[in-house]
Amino acid sequence: MTIASLGSLTVLMIFLMSLCSFGLSTAGAYRRSERLIEGGIQALYATFGLSAFASSLIIYAFLAGDFSIQYVQQTSDSAMPLFYKITAFWGGLDGSLLFWVLLHTLFASLAVRANRQRHREMIGHVVAVLGVISAFFAGLLLFLKDPFSPYLIDIPRTGRGLNPLLQNFYMIFHPPSLYLGYVSLAVPYAFGMGALMSGHVDATWQRSVRRWVLFSWIFLSVGLILGGLWAYEELGWGGYWAWDPVENAGLLPWFTTVAFLHSVMIQERRGMMKVWNVVLIIISFLLTIIGTFMTRSGVVESVHAFGEDSDLAWTFGAFMLLIVVFSFGLVLWRRPLLRARGELESALSREFAFLVNNWLFLICSLFVLAATMWPTFIEWMNILVERYPDALGWIDPGERKTIGPPFFNRYMRPLGLALLLLTGVGPLLAWRKTTGQNLIRQFAGPLVVGVGATIAPAILGVESPWGLACFGLCGFTFWTIVQEFYRGVALRRSRRPQGVGEALLGLVLKARRRYGGYIVHLGIVLMFFGWAGNAYKVERKATLQPGQSFELGAYVIRHDGLRVTEDWQKEMITADLAVLKDGVVVDVLHPARWWYYQLPEQPTTEVSRYMSVGEDVYTSMQEVDLTTGWTQLSLFINPLVNWIWVGMIVMLGGALVCVGTRKTEAADA
């Protein structure tokens, strides 16, 4: 038996066991049979065991260079470094689907194992939903995209190799991190559906699920930021975010999970917004499926979609329709149980701020989704008009257009700033109601700082109104966070004499969720601060010969010469650029262009940058002529850009503080 046929057999087994797990647990839940439910749970664990086996088989095939398997032949070659051989597992479409199944079954097993006692009443339904999802993806593997399908004739001797663009440090972690975020969202969805089916719609399931959502959110954030870093370092166009459809696909569930993490607090505290929370979970899950659909089926044009495949598109379409009908049907059916207990009492309350925050996040998400899908939608209309000329009457859908970053920026900028404002305002408002006097006491400090943060950059020469608004709001929000911490520490110290450090630590540990949340907000503020730098970004194109200089903002770039080198994988042309500030050389940059032997028509751009606290000097080489020495360079000054990465680290730290609520909750659960 070859590895290929053993692998295909395992995929078949995964599919069958997923169906088993669905069937057994559904039957068990309706017949209230402990035995059948237990069987369903064990079958779910078994799908994980089988996927782990299938994954280890394909990794073995990569390591051993089994080029009789198409997928292995297409995404690796024997000369690749060991590490990239392993990561080639998720480098292509088929493998990434198998990776998806592996992660899904792993998370499903972990979640069921952790919660089966606490949620006995709904676990059968939960396992059934998880089983259906894994059956869907295993079915894709089995019927459409078998990663183990072999070459039947003419088995090639060598592999084609992984796309050199993907042979990058960030690319090792960026896709798995996004996958982790995507896949783990299936767990909250399954619990939400389980709660609806079994009728136990109180806040208990959400508390179990909240940590999963937080977990997904962390991984989505890391994945998005790493994707940004990859684009910044590898693609050489001077930016990190271009509203590419696949990037957007990761952003969509990010928005809705943030919304959920906020609105779940209202339900916990006030018993309101039950329907809304369930709907947010459903939408988040749906968006992960849409995201996968956009990436995998090639319906939208993107730098890193995996190419067009209409079978896959139809299958995903049907699955999404099924999810929509099933989930919203359940919500409608259970609507009487989901009625709210409390009511909004004042527009000046934290609940209301949360509500506005939710609306804004949902609008962001829907806007990005619509703008991303619009070109595809136009194309579908065109196809429709072609086939059935009378179907749409007089409407002419027009040409397929792509919607570029300027369009997104125009609308997302005000939305983003509004969210930043809420980040500042929300925590200052009390639950239920805030009175006028309190308002003054709360807002005086932040407002002063905010105004100061708007005026200072204006004096220093920033002209863009958006940039100024962003700086001002950053100042405002930053001060609200400082004020929260300061007052909290002062309160603790007044109750019991203690040092500032001790009080601060006690404060964060006592209300981890609240202060962890503030730390996350601090990270967000830092990221906005980094984005505000775009307001005075400098962007130049220059064609230089060795010896020539070019003035770039406060710097002078001097071309010191070209070098040609090669190694066993590629040929490299590197330029030496001296960066001078006030006549002194502060750094020598080495932007390069690499021609991989396996893909000579697609040279990669190697960026080189001079980093400082205030700005990046970013250089990349576009064209080079070795005979004359003419080098076409893209030169950028990206102010404050590094604060974005710092902000991410702060945000992650805060998120980890929030995740750490387990101990105290487990103790009294």
Place this chain on the structure above:
Amino acid sequence: MRSPSRDALVRAGLIVAGGVLLFVGLVLFGGASVDPATVGLAFAGAMLIFALRRLYAVAVALGRPDQLASAGLGSLSKAELRDEKRRLLRAIKELEFDHGMGKLSQADFDAVSATYKMRAIEVMRALEGEGALHPEVQAIVDGAGGAGGAGEASGSAAEAAEAAEAPEAPATASEASASAGAAPRTCPSCQAQNDDDARFCKHCGAALEAA
């Protein structure tokens, strides 16, 4: 439930350790050559065993005699109550904190915290297995003063509470262990026993002094 799974973990650990030892032994003494592919194959083998075990577990689970899955309505409602209690206590705590930070006006704070506290008392009493209203609450509902009667009743309620507390003790043991050894605290106004880290009496809601 915990100990069998821990045993399984230990056993799995032992098996893995044995496998690694065998492997190292083969490499060092048997002269086997190791390349990444071999390691991959060994790993795949281990995964195969794991997958087969899980499949076997399905068969075992289905082979067991059946019993009715008990959602346990009684215990469930208890869980819900406990949940509600935790939520209310947290809400009160946070309310005090917000008040201390100056976000909440005195009038708002008084009104809101009074409703929360009343509700918390109700929930705690329901948790202790008594359907009847707390005597003091009853007195308010009846519109009568009845302080003496309330005192007596809460005395008996305290005894009942102690009895009801016992089965719950393991659940809160981990909480209590932090300050183990401290005596349970007695409420100055109604003489009821409270957890040693309690800041309010769970019977009458009066503030307990710091120990």
